[in-house]
Amino acid sequence: xxxxxxxxxxxxxxxxxxxxxxxxxxxxxxxxxxxxxxxxxxxxxxxxxxxxxxxxxxxxxxxxxxxxxxxxxxxxxxxxxxxxxxxxxxxxxxxxxxxxxxxxxxxxxxxxxxxxxxxxxxxxxxxxxxxxxxxxxxxxxxxxxxxxxxxxxxxxxxxxxxxxxxxxxxxxxxxxxxxxxxxxxxxxxxxxxxxxxxxxxxxxxxxxxxxxxxxxxxxxxxxxxxxxxxxxxxxxxxxxxxxxxxxxxxxxxxxxxxxxxxxx
Amino acid sequence: xxxxxxxxxxxxxxxxxxxxxxxxxxxxxxxxxxxxxxxxxxxxxxxxxxxxxxxxxxxxxxxxxxxxxxxxxxxxxxxxxxxxxxxxxxxxxxxxxxxxxxxxxxxxxxxxxxxxxxxxxxxxxxxxxxxxxxxxxxxxxxxxxxxxxxxxxxxxxxxxxxxxxxxxxxxxxxxxxxxxxxxxxxxxxxxxxxxxxxxxxxxxxxxxxxxxxxxxxxxxxxxxxxxxxxxxxxxxxxxxxxxxxxxxxxxxxxxxxxxxxxxxxxxxxxxxxxxxxxxxxxxxxxxxxxxxxxxxxxxxxxxxx
Numbered sequence: 001x002x003x004x005x006x007x008x009x010x011x012x013x014x015x016x017x018x019x020x021x022x023x024x025x026x027x028x029x030x031x032x033x034x035x036x037x038x039x040x041x042x043x044x045x046x047x048x049x050x051x052x053x054x055x056x057x058x059x060x061x062x063x064x065x066x067x068x069x070x071x072x073x074x075x076x077x078x079x080x081x082x083x084x085x086x087x088x089x090x091x092x093x094x095x096x097x098x099x100x101x102x103x104x105x106x107x108x109x110x111x112x113x114x115x116x117x118x119x120x121x122x123x124x125x126x127x128x129x130x131x132x133x134x135x136x137x138x139x140x141x142x143x144x145x146x147x148x149x150x151x152x153x154x155x156x157x158x159x160x161x162x163x164x165x166x167x168x169x170x171x172x173x174x175x176x177x178x179x180x181x182x183x184x185x186x187x188x189x190x191x192x193x194x195x196x197x198x199x200x201x202x203x204x205x206x207x208x209x210x211x212x213x214x215x216x217x218x219x220x221x222x223x224x225x226x227x228x229x230x231x232x233x234x235x236x237x238x239x240x241x242x243x244x245x246x247x248x249x250x251x252x253x254x255x256x257x258x259x260x261x262x263x264x
Numbered sequence: 265x266x267x268x269x270x271x272x273x274x275x276x277x278x279x280x281x282x283x284x285x286x287x288x289x290x291x292x293x294x295x296x297x298x299x300x301x302x303x304x305x306x307x308x309x310x311x312x313x314x315x316x317x318x319x320x321x322x323x324x325x326x327x328x329x330x331x332x333x334x335x336x337x338x339x340x341x342x343x344x345x346x347x348x349x350x351x352x353x354x355x356x357x358x359x360x361x362x363x364x365x366x367x368x369x370x371x372x373x374x375x376x377x378x379x380x381x382x383x384x385x386x387x388x389x390x391x392x393x394x395x396x397x398x399x400x401x402x403x404x405x406x407x408x409x410x411x412x413x414x415x416x417x418x419x420x421x422x423x424x425x426x427x428x429x430x431x432x433x434x435x436x437x438x439x440x441x442x443x444x445x446x447x448x449x450x451x452x453x454x455x456x457x458x459x460x461x462x463x464x465x466x467x468x469x470x471x472x473x474x475x476x477x478x479x480x481x482x483x484x485x486x487x488x489x490x491x492x493x494x495x496x497x498x499x500x501x502x503x504x505x506x507x508x509x510x511x512x513x514x515x516x517x518x519x520x521x522x523x524x525x526x527x528x529x530x531x532x533x534x535x536x537x538x539x540x541x542x543x544x545x546x547x548x549x550x551x552x553x554x555x556x557x558x559x560x561x562x563x564x565x566x567x568x569x
Contacts (some may be wrong), residue, residue, distance in 0.1 A: 013472060051444070074450075075445045076448050076450045076451070079445065079446055079448030084446045090440075091440065091442050093440070093442060094444075095437070095440070095445060096438075096439050096440035097435060101436075102436075104432065105449075106447055109448045111448070113449060114429050115429070116427075116428060116429055118427050118428050118432035119427075119432075145506070154476075161447075198328070244480060
């Protein structure tokens with residue numbers, strides 16, 4: 001479903017801040033894979049997701065989504081393949097627009113925008129039913145402005161928007177990091193359900209090792225812009241945080257630095 | 265006095281078209297587009313040249329609209345393709361248009377005194393004679409009818425347009441470009457469309473204003489952005505609603521008219537015309553500062569922000 005081959009990205013080339021963010025990273029996902037991504041700050045987790053989304057062009061390598069080579073495509077042309085949820089709840093929806101207008105924009109992801117009416121009566125019913133599944137009371141607030149919602153509500157709405165038209169690949173970029181623990185758990189639960197129900201292929205970046213272990217069928221760890229650990233199947237099911245730390249120490253070939261990921 | 269108010273309302277209804285254009289960039293796209301200072305004059309210039317050249321005044325007004333859209337395109341390309349910040353892109357277009365407007369007109373001003381305008385046919389309506397007998401200036405009545413009619417048509421068009429898929433995408437672009445790109449929309453195209461529509465309306469307004477005052481002048485755009493902003497803000501504060509877009513569009517028309525009435529009244533009260541722009545600037549500054557002033561007020565009362 002996703003084939004990343006040997007991608008490189010360097011920021012601020014030729015300056016003192018030169019940063020090799022992606023160093024020959026390769027990753028292949030099968031349809032239905034739900035992969036959690038962990039790694040310390042600056043390991044390249046978000047950079048990898050941004051490379052897939054096409055926020056900026058990569059320096060070399062190739063990215064193929066569901067058989068389509070998207071390496072040279074701009075961000076908005078890749079959107080047809082991708083559902084995205086960002087770390088910042090404000091980034092996923094338009095604050096001054098109604099809940100239903102946001103959903104209507106998302107329903108048309110990857111389609112050509114025309115002069116047809118931006119939202120139809122039939123859609124409204126669909127949105128009502130879908131919002132009901134979130135169990136946040138949003139189904140009765142279709143015409144409320146999104147700016148009035150809480151961070152958790154906006155993140156749940158963004159999840160719904162990202163999956164309204166089934167994406168080839170769902171990208172979750174630390175989408176619960178900005179939420180309080182209870183809300184984070186709820187949003188994670190919704191993510192799990194939506195991914196399972198729609199049999200989505202997904203990449204979820206997280207700072208929380210426990211979440212990384214308990215969700216998904218495969219776990220990868222990034223360091224210095226490449227994958228240093230890749231655990232799937234039975235091995236992942238029996239994984240503990242301690243195992244993970246031990247494996248990381250071996251894989252990284254050095255003792256654990258004072259890294260924020262440990263505090264997750 | 266009635267004639268002064270009537271004249272103010274009539275003039276306001278023409279500026280309302282410009283106000284809706286400013287609203288599109290300032291509120292929907294979240295861009296303070298200064299190119300309108302130039303495109304207003306471009307509209308007046310194109311309209312005046314076309315009318316004196318013998319073109320039907322309505323057609324000439326449409327030509328002005330198209331010319332304005334080209335101005336908006338210029339600002340949009342400077343911003344989206346060359347990545348110049350929108351404020352600077354607008355200023356560049358504004359300055360460039362000063363020379364272009366002089367080229368279009370061939371001189372600093374063109375008089376429209378002895379030609380028909382879009383308002384002329386309306387002055388011969390059957391009831392006009394009766395109004396004239398009561399001492400009402402029929403020219404103002406004709407402009408008012410025409411202006412309100414145009415406001416209605418433009419409002420209806422904008423209501424429809426911003427409800428379509430493309431219109432929704434433009435509004436979303438003004439909110440959150442990151443999201444809009446993630447949903448597969450080219451934000452550059454949306455910004456271009458918004459700026460073209462906005463400047464088209466501004467230029468159309470310029471052509472109408474020129475026909476109203478019977479001349480087009482290369483200086484007539486100076487300060488128009490501030491007048492536009494004042495009208496937007498007055499409209500929002502006095503007549504606006506965050507719920508209904510219909511209501512917002514109506515508020516823009518009423519805001520422009522209210523601004524003209526205020527100006528007419530302060531002039532009548534004896535303020536020198538030369539101080540008008542200072543007065544307008546102060547009014548807009550106060551309106552824009554209202555949220556901050558309110559929060560100071562709360563602080564003084566010992567409350568929290």
